[in-house]
Amino acid sequence: MKSYRKELWFHTRKRREFINITPLVEECVRESGVKEGLCLVNAMHITASVFINDDEPGLHNDFERWLEKLAPEKPYSQYEHNGFEDNADAHLKRTVMGREVVVAITDGKLDFGPWEQIFYGEFDGMRDKRVLVKIIGE
Amino acid sequence: MKSYRKELWFHTRKRREFINITPLVEECVRESGVKEGLCLVNAMHITASVFINDDEPGLHNDFERWLEKLAPEKPYSQYEHNGFEDNADAHLKRTVMGREVVVAITDGKLDFGPWEQIFYGEFDGMRDKRVLVKIIGE
C-alpha cells in the first residue's frame, strides 16, 4: 500500500471565498503514483470547508446568499461563541457545506462525474489556512 | 490490496426521489471479495446525493418538505444559477443531504448499525444519472 500526504495553503482576500482546487488535487494524485485508491481532501480549520459542486459563478453567489440566510454573519452578538471572536457563523456555514470529501482514484485519476469539481470554501479568511490531501492505495 | 469499482445508473420518474440502494451496494461488496476495508458510495452528479438514514416513508416525506423549506425549488428566478437552468435548488438540497457516504466493510459485509440504509437522493431527475461505488481493502 502506498500513502501520500500534502498540505495546500490558502490566504483569501475576503472573509468568504470559494476556490477551485481540483487542479491542485489532481497534481497530488499524479505525485502519489497511486492508480487505485481513495483520496481524502479536508479542511484543517473548523471555519472552512472542502466540498464538491459546480464551477459556476452564479451558483456560488447563490451559495453565499443561501448560507447568509441559514447562518447570518451579523449581528455578531446573536452567537455565544462570539465573546472574543466574530466567526461563529463561519463554524455553522462550514457545517452545512461539509469538512471533507473522499474521492475514488481509478486508473491514476480522480474518478469524477461530468461536472464534479473540488472547492475550498473559506468562511473566515484573510489569513493563512490549510487543506490536507491524504491518498492511500496502490 | 484489492480494489473494485462499479457505476449504478438511475432514471427517476419524478424530479425528486429517494431510492434505497443498499441491496445494490451489498452486491458490490460481495463481488469485490473484500473482507476488511472501506466502501465509498458517491453521487457522480452535483444535483444528487448519497446518504444514510431510515427506510421509512413518513420520514422521506418530512425530508421533502424540510428541504423545500430550506431551499425552495420556486420561484426559479430567486437563484442566479437559473439563467439557462432551473435546478439551483437541487444543488443546495444535495449540499444539505451530502454527496457521499463511506461505510466500513467488516467480515465481508457492510458494517451497519440497526437501521442504517443507503439512499440515492435525486433532486433533479427524469434523466440518466450515476452513483459510483469504490471499494478498497483485503
Place this chain on the structure above:
Amino acid sequence: MKSYRKELWFHTRKRREFINITPLVEECVRESGVKEGLCLVNAMHITASVFINDDEPGLHNDFERWLEKLAPEKPYSQYEHNGFEDNADAHLKRTVMGREVVVAITDGKLDFGPWEQIFYGEFDGMRDKRVLVKIIGE
C-alpha cells in the same frame, strides 16, 4: 494492509448532547498499530452524528439553538415520521451535522489541524447507542 474495528458506546443523560470523543479515537489509532492510513468514525444510529469542530461550550450552545431553528423538535405533530415516535427532528438535525468523518492517519497519529476535535452528536439520547471506528492502512 492492517485493519481495525471498535465500537464506542454512549448513553447520554439528555435528549441532545455533544461529547468530545477525540481521546477515544486516538486510543483506537494507537491500538491499531496503523502508521499511514484512514480512520472512519461514524454514528451507527440514524439520529446521531459524528462531526469535527471546536471544543468550545459557547459554540455548542450556538449549535443547539441553530439546529432547533432549522429543525425544531416540537410540535411533534409537524412531522409525518412521528406516528409512533417523536424523533423526526433528530433525523434532520443529524443530517445537518453529518453521519461520519474520515480522518487521515500520518506517522501513527490523527492528522489534525490546530483546533480539530471529533464529537459525538446525540439528538435522541437517554439510551445505549454506538459509534464505529474503522481503520485501514499500514
